[in-house]
Amino acid sequence: MVKEIERAGFPVVHMCTIIPISQTVGANRIVPTIAIPHPFGDPTRTPGEEKALRRALVEKGLKALETDIDGQTVFNG
Amino acid sequence: MTYRVVHYINQFFAGIGGEEEAGQRPLLKEGVVGPGQALAAAFGDEAQIVATVICGDGYFAENMDRAAAEVVDLIASCRPDAVVAGPAFNAGRYGTACGAVCQAVKENLGLPTVTAMYPENPGVDLYRSETYIVETTDSARGLRKAVPTMASLALKLLRGETPGLPSEEGTLPQGRRRNLFRDACGAERAADMLVRKLRGEPFETEYPMPVFDRVPPAGALKNLKEATIALVTSGGIVPKGNPDHIEASSASRYGEYDISGVDDLTAAGYGTAHGGYDPTYADGDADRVLPVDVLREMEREGRFAKLHDFFYSTVGNGTPVALAARFGREIAEKLRNAGVDAVILTST
Structure with a gap:
């Protein structure tokens, strides 16, 4: 899905936990997330902390969408 | 002599449990467990499954390096002559774990390894050059057919024999080339192939072109x-009750859901x-x-103008690549028309 949406001309950021699979599939902008059953959350934290964590991840995703890249890039920073 | 084999499987095939047990850390059990019984039968007297190493798919996928090292330590403690992993069929995390275990065993212990998967399993492209991967069907229904092929290949490797072509061994091609003598020279074979092609007859290329579908x-x-x-x-997020009946695995469809005016996906309104x-x-x-x-x-806050009124969702769990690609094309078309x-795109 990532690839077909990108082929249509949209910048896409793939936000996921298993990076090797995303790389094999051929996503170009990849942002690693927290865990498979809760990529944008951490149930061990308070709801407030969880939301802050989620917001930081989404900020990273938007940053990736704003970044020009030459090829597959994993946004770790 | 009887060769010693260690078998690697996940928590599901070990009978420990499904997703609720996917966090299971690596553990060792003596002898055969689950699909190991069929494998042991196929080995006959020539090889014995001395132990089974089990690890939850979730634990492995989220801690790949550490999990692989822990699994290799358990395997090494059994002093095996070879390792067999799976079959993983079309289970993505399981296939990736099987491939990673085989690679780590090869690198750290220098032992022959065999695993088995469906060709579209993401573990195939990741590890095909590192281990022999027997081709299976996409579900456990293919166990009976896969196991004898895995066993006979493992025995060949244990005896120090050189496996034949992928088509002979039932494996997925590793992309290796081996020198051999042919009766006709390359030009003759190429001309023969061209004639067959022009006549519309079946022919088999000697050098398949790699498919790099990169965007x-x-x-x-x-x-x-x-x-x-x-x-x-x-990740399969849908309104409570799953109104479009998107399948829990091998999804045949995706859903389009209106979130205009929705500020929060509450437990009362949404689930997976x-x-x-x-x-x-x-x-x-x-x-x-x-x-x-x-x-x-x-x-x-004005960080961007608008969150699109609809989100699109399917279940990425053994979904055929061709279908996922169609979902992607259709969704892209809708997004284009909506001015997105x-x-x-989030994945679990």
């Missing part, structure tokens, strides 16, 4: 403040249809998979 990256978003951002997910991970956390708060709450917040500028 060049789309240009960056120039002006985030004026952009419409859409959400797409393979995905059958490939523990749904507890997504059902408790679907924002953990599809971050609508924070995107809505950022939209209000960029997409966040």
Whole structure:
């Protein structure tokens, strides 16, 4: 899905936990997330902390969408 | 002599449990467990499964390096002559784990390894050059057929014999080339192939072209403040009750759901249809998979112009690649017509 949406001309950021699979599939902008059953959350934290964590991840995703890249890039920073 | 084999399987095939037990850390059991019985039968007297190493798919996928090292330590403690992993069929995390175990065993212990998967399993492309992968069907229904092929290949490797072509061994090609003598020279064989092709007769290439389906990256978003951002997910987030009946695995469809005016994906309103991970956390708060709450917040603050009124969702769990590609094309078409500028696609 990532690839077909990108082929249509949209910048896409793939936000996921298993990076090797995303790389094999051929996503170009990849942002690693927290865990498979809760990529944008951490149930061990308070709801407030969880939301802050989620917001930081989404900020990273938007940053990736704003970044020009030459090829597959994993946004770790 | 009887060769010593260690078998690697996941928590599901070990009978420990499904997704709720996917966090299972590596453990060792003596003798055969689950599909090891069929494997042991196929080995006959020539090899013995001395132990089975079990690890949860979730634990492995989330801690790949550490999990592989722990599994290799357990395997090494059994002093085996070879390692067999799986079969993993079309289970993505399991296939990836089987491949990673085989690679780590080869690198650290120098032992022959065999695993088995469906050709579309992501573990195939990741590890095909590192281990022999027997081709299977996409579900455990193919166990009976896969196991004898795995056993006979493992025995060949144990005896120090050289395996034949992938078509002879029932394996997926590793992309290796081996020198051999042929009766006709290359030019004759090429001309013969061309004639067959022109006649519309079947022919087999000696050098299949690799398929690199890569899409060049789309240009960056120039002006985030004026952009419409859409959400797409393979994590199976759907309105409570799953109105489109998206399948828990091998999904045949995706859903389009209106979130205009929705500030938060509450447990009362949304959950997951995905059958490939523990749904507890997504059902408790679907924002953990599809971050609508924070995107809505950022939209209000003016970080970007608009969160698209619809999100698109399917279950990425053994979904055939051809179908996923069609979903992607159809979704892209809808997004284009709606004037969306960029997409966040989330996966579990």
